[in-house]
Amino acid sequence: MTIRELQDEIVREKRARGRLLLAHTYAKRELSEVADLTGDSFALARYAAGAQGDVVVCGVRFMAETVKLLLPERKVYLANENAGCPMAEQIEPEELAALKEEYPEAAVVAYINTSAALKAVCDVCVTSSSAEKIIARLPQKEILFVPDINLGRYLQKKLPEKTFHFVHGGCPTHLRARRADVEAARAAHPNALLLVHPECLPEVWERADYVGSTTGIMAFAKNSPAREFIIGTENTVLEHLQLDCAEKSFYPLCKDLVCHNMRLATLTDALACLRGERAEIVLDERVAKEAIRCVDAMIALGG
Numbered sequence: 001m002t003i004r005e006l007q008d009e010i011v012r013e014k015r016a017r018g019r020l021l022l023a024h025t026y027a028k029r030e031l032s033e034v035a036d037l038t039g040d041s042f043a044l045a046r047y048a049a050g051a052q053g054d055v056v057v058c059g060v061r062f063m064a065e066t067v068k069l070l071l072p073e074r075k076v077y078l079a080n081e082n083a084g085c086p087m088a089e090q091i092e093p094e095e096l097a098a099l100k101e102e103y104p105e106a107a108v109v110a111y112i113n114t115s116a117a118l119k120a121v122c123d124v125c126v127t128s129s130s131a132e133k134i135i136a137r138l139p140q141k142e143i144l145f146v147p148d149i150n151l152g153r154y155l156q157k158k159l160p161e162k163t164f165h166f167v168h169g170g171c172p173t174h175l176r177a178r179r180a181d182v183e184a185a186r187a188a189h190p191n192a193l194l195l196v197h198p199e200c201l202p203e204v205w206e207r208a209d210y211v212g213s214t215t216g217i218m219a220f221a222k223n224s225p226a227r228e229f230i231i232g233t234e235n236t237v238l239e240h241l242q243l244d245c246a247e248k249s250f251y252p253l254c255k256d257l258v259c260h261n262m263r264l265a266t267l268t269d270a271l272a273c274l275r276g277e278r279a280e281i282v283l284d285e286r287v288a289k290e291a292i293r294c295v296d297a298m299i300a301l302g303g
Ligand code: 13P
Pocket: 039, 040, 041, 042, 085, 113, 127, 128, 129, 171, 197, 199, 212, 213, 214, 215
């Protein structure tokens, strides 16, 4: 079968079965071309909550778990069940429970890139596009933020009225970009704007012209009058942008900004899930009951 034939078959199955296909911006381009929505973590969760039908998620496990938390009555599939986010499991729920005792006044805020089990012991979760707004709205001055220290430090800078506490953790993909990459890319493309994800190290986002989620980066590049951009996030974003804006030029900040987990899902995987031939996401009942508070709080505060 060709890519085109598989894509046509996916569109037919989606219509026939009334199922949704959601793709994170980092998923392969051929998947996003047939998805009902391509977007950042917050957009996927919000879209799933407002739409009908069983859902197939082309992304990593925490994204499918979040959709399942929001839609417990519906079938939810992760297109490739081996796709996990290493950051989502960097902290054990027991470790966080112990930390909560150290900071009893703090709101416990989880980046959405966490397992359902970790969300179950947090107060609210946030995505890179909703974090600043949600944390600003929390009544607590102290914030215990897990697991991404880089995003956490970025938020601390944006919200100086809050006091952040961190544990450990970060995205192994975004960590690969360094200050030397910024200097080399700036030297090679002196007229380009640098757009980066806040999961990058502070030595990278401190030097950027724009910092935001994948959706934010794409919107900025599309709406900007500038013609050249250095992209500091997973390199699939660069591919989307180059196809969407043929008249502009996009350069990778670092060739190693590749998330292999996000690239696992294929068209064949998506088709098998749409046909119900793969295992559904199943969550422990007790975990789901606790974790949904955290996701509901995100939707309520994130608007
Ligand atoms: P978002 O733009 O969805 O925050 O993407 C970052 C990411 O790493 C998702 O895993």
